[in-house]
Amino acid sequence: MxxxxxxxxxxxxPTPIQPDALQALLIPMVGHMDPAVFALNARIQANLKVLYGAAADAFTALVAGTGSLGMETGFANLIEPGDTVVVATNGSFGDRMVEMCERYGAKVIVVRAPIGEAVRLEDVEKALKEHQPKMVSVVHGETSTGVLNPAPEIARMAQDMGILVTVDAVTTAGMMPYEMEKWGIDYAYTGSQKCLSAPPGVAPVAVSARAMEVVRNRKTPVTLWYSDFLGLQAYWDHRDYHHTIPVQLHYSLDAALSAALNExxxxxxxxxxxxxxxxxxxxxxxxxxxxxxxxxxxxxxxxxxxxxxxxxxxxxxxxxxxxxxxxxxxxxxxxxxxxxxxxxxxxxxxxxxxxxxxxxxxxxxxxxxxxxxxxxxxxxxx
Structure with missing residues (x-):
């Protein structure tokens, strides 16, 4: 053929694969519990904190799936049935957030902007004050329309109100400075095949210490076992077995991430x-x-x-x-x-x-x- x-x-x-990332796919297979892989993972975690501008005590990792799994992982961990969530949307991926939140049993308050326009800060502020949600979610760069939303301003506003903040960074992290800690974001994610130009298949995520505490204090178990933050943290931080990671994709992402930060x-x-x-x-x-x-x-x-x-x-x-x-x-x-x-x-x-x-x-x-x-x-x- x-x-x-x-x-x-x-x-x-996806974007063209970065040359170093392509070469890294040829590294011979190593077991996912091998010391060399744990050293690789530690380097990835440190570099992800730089990429996202995350706090030193944030948890960073790769979820074995594309950016959509990165999106769902946050909602699976941070939402329990009956929670109120405000979702600011102006495109296909904001609407996907709405659907996922509803599937996890949240009461979703939708703040909608016309297609081709950014969500309005005053509309989000009104929803936050009126409904006092557990979390607010927004897509930073709406891929379906090419709109840049005011995610930093929404995050700062929500942080002052004690509300968790989830931000889709799929088309922004890696192509522009990103200040997760400074802005007050609790959960951020992207896809390996976007700004970093690695093969699709892993989603780099960053979780604030506050969000991790929310997961520890859940009344119900995390529904999505595969992406439970506590199970992932046991592997990434404490080197306990959780599931078999796609080792070659980790090597490739590591190379692409290093190249982006070096540039x-x-x-x-x-x-x-x-x-x-x-x-x-x-x-x-x-x-x-x-x-x-x-x-x-x-x-x-x-x-x-x-x-x-x-x-x-x-x-x-x-x-x-x-x-x-x-x-x-x-x-x-x-x-x-x-x-x-x-x-x-x-x-x-x-x-x-x-x-x-x-x-x-x-x-x-x-x-x-x-x-x-x-x-x-x-x-x-x-």
Missing amino acids: SQNTDLLLLTPG GLDVRARHAAELSVAVARTLETIGFSHFVKNPRERLPSVLSLRLPEGMNDLQVRTALREKGISITGGLDATRGLIWRLGLMGEAARTEHYMRFMRTLDEILGHRHLESTLEQNLTAVHA
Whole structure:
């Protein structure tokens, strides 16, 4: 069976695998209780605290699943039947939070913003004061629409009120500075295949000491045995057997995480922001426009653009795929209306978007997109 080994992923995930992470997959198999693996895990835990800006006493680990398991793990541990939870949502992944909370028996208060707009702080504040929930949850960067939500401000507000805070960091942690302790976040998670550019299959999580205490004082057992924080902590911190971890994925994530921290989160954030602006300006010359109208609410790592009038979404994306470039369209209400271009990890490289513009020129019969991008990058950088 033939495969296109030169396929360039410019999607909102997965991203191209970081070279060191790819090489790490070739490390020979080691047992999950081997001293070398425990040393590996300890290094991952320390680096995750740096990634998230977590407190020294926070618990960090990898959950053996994708980012959606990272999301569910927090709710499984921190929610008991009858708890009140406020979920601020403006897209598919915020709605997923709502569904998960309901499945774990919570009374869910939904604070909703229109698609393409950030959730409003005053609406969240009103819900918190009126309902006094146990927890508030929000997606920092809503992948489905390219909106950046005011997660730091929501977290600070909730912390002052003694409310637990869960934040989805799937498209933010690793591409911009993240201050879990400073902002007052109790639980954060991402997916290995997003900003860190490792293979999918593990979800890096960080849990505050306050959240761990909530788990210890539960009245009912954690429903999801596999991801019980106390069981995971017994393995990660105390080296007790819990379940068989995907060792090679741990090695790969370790390599990708180290590469991201060595490059510098501030450097990665600045580069993604500049590239996002330059790509948008370039595509605006052929009729694309920002889906997220407020510039302050645009997520740099997922550029969401409305298609030009008359462009056939599927036809053009299929043509790009046939020429070795994969991009993603809209979800649900935005299907066929927008493109979502990933600028996370290894995808956020200038040479990749030069190739994208050159290929799009070929498909649409233009001759200026590549040179225009180069000019816009120079202007934005200056």
